Structures are given as structure tokens and as C-alpha cells.
Amino acid sequence: MKVIRPIRSEKGQISLEVIMVTGLAIILLVSFVNIGLQREATAEDIGETGEVRMLGELLATAINNVYANGEGFSTFIGEDKINFTRLGNPYMTGVVLPINITSGNITITKNLSKTGGTTAWVNISIIPSNITGEDPTSEFPEITIRNNGTYIIIYANSTNINVI
């Protein structure tokens, strides 16, 4: 039986084509990965700023509710809703703790080092002006918000929430 062999000039032809096509594919892939990674970082940071804003809105809603319901009303916000370890981690949400509460405002500052900035802060308005902070107790664990008729009392560690 006669064996047909490729002529000498075609030797290595397929290898060369494979190298060229693979090279081109790698260049395209790397370009897309670069674009994707950059976009992901920005999207992540925008998401985190949104998260910070929602945190402020959650606290503001709780304080306003306690104020509106009158003397003796209290509400508890658990760690499942506000986790300060996660919030304070600059590689996670990047909140600069403590969160400051003044009469009429909650001010939250976010670390922006991931996107080239320093920090940015957001103010969220609240209704009550008579607000005070106390250390958490076994009766009122962190974060409990209570209306005692005169003040809205926020039970939280001052390293986490600072009532000024």
C-alpha cells in the first residue's frame, strides 16, 4: 500500500497557524479581561456607596419611627442588619467609623481610596433634635433606639456610633 506523505513545504503549517490564532485569541481575551476588571472595581465601589447610603436611611428610619411612636417606644437593630466589622473594613464597605449623629443629621463617611479619592461623606436628615448616646447594656444591647419622653437614646459603642 502506498503511503501519501505531506510534501516538505507543508510541514509545520498547522502548528504555525495554531500559534498565530492562539496569539490573537490571547490578545483579545486579555483586552476584555482588562476592561472587565476595571469596570468591576467601579461597579463594586458604586455598590458600596449605595450600601452606605442605605445604612444611613435605615438608621434614620429607625430614629424617626422611635420619635414618632412616643415615650416608651424602642426598637432594636441587630448585627444581621448593621455589622460594624464588615462596614468598617476598607476592603469591604469602607465606612469610616464612628457614624456621627447630631441633632437633625446622620453623617456617614466612606473611604474612597480604592477609586483614587480620600473620603466622601453623606448627610441623612432625621426629625428629632434631642438625641443622646449611651453605652449598650444587657437590657438595651447595641443598637437599641429608645424614646424616654425627653430624649431619643441610642445605645451603641461610641466607636461605632457617636452621638454628638
Place this chain on the structure above:
Amino acid sequence: MNNMNERGQVSIEFILVAGAVLLIAVSMYPFAMQQQELNKAVSAAREGASYGAGLRGMGFTPQGGASLPGGMVKIEGMVVNKTGTVSGDLEEYQITFFVYAPEYMQGNGDCSSAGNELGSTIINQSLSYIHRAFYGNWSATPPGSVNASYYYFTVTCQYIS
């Protein structure tokens, strides 16, 4: 079976075609690099501007800036213009963003003026992102323009209703 005269025919053709392709690639290289530089800047600028708009839209105030209430801020479009200005070996490309924002966020209405809070945030973020795209790090202070190999980039913005 191939004639002796045809041996190596395919190799020669391949070398000729590959040579021609290489010649085209080499001669196109500077133009490709210029286009790549422009694309990189435009992509980074757009991303930075969106980030700045997002920050202000959510009511955030960057350090050193003045507070603005949050609202719907949107980058509606952008144009890139070759201004004709040359600085050294670099030509200026100006990137202009068209920004939709509620009137109470527009300040004096001149998005590009230094005192315009929303405009400044968008421009600064955009330039910071361009700087990072070319230098691989964030600028310590917001740059006024960014120099690349062929062009330098500036950013402005305009409010639209």
C-alpha cells in the same frame, strides 16, 4: 506526486503573504497606538464621570467639596474634540460630558466652572480615572489634564435639560 519545480511553493507564498501582513502591521502600528490611546482615555473618562455622578447623585460629598442634596444625575452623552492646541509634542483632546441634573444641583449652571460642585466632582473623577489608565496609579490630587504619549486630555462638562 509534485513536480520538483513545485517544491517549497507553499512556503514561499506563505512567506510573501506573511511579509506583506507584517509590513502592513508595522506601518499601521503608530496609528493603532494613537487610536488605542484615545480609546483608553475615552473609556476611562466615561467611567470616572459615571462614578462622580453616582457619588453626587447619592448625596455624597467628596473631601474638600461642599455638600449638595442628592438627586438624579446622569451622564447623557460625551464628545471628544481635537482642539488644535499643542503642548510640546502632545496634541490636546478635550472630552466634554453632557450631564443631566436637577436645577438645585447645577449651582451657577456652568458645569465646568471651578466653583460648580457637581461639575467639579465629575471632571475630577474623570481625570483621575484617565490618569490611572495611563500611569497605573491614582493621582495624589485631581490632575488638571493628563499627558499620554501622543495626546494630552482635558475634561469639561455641560448641563442639559
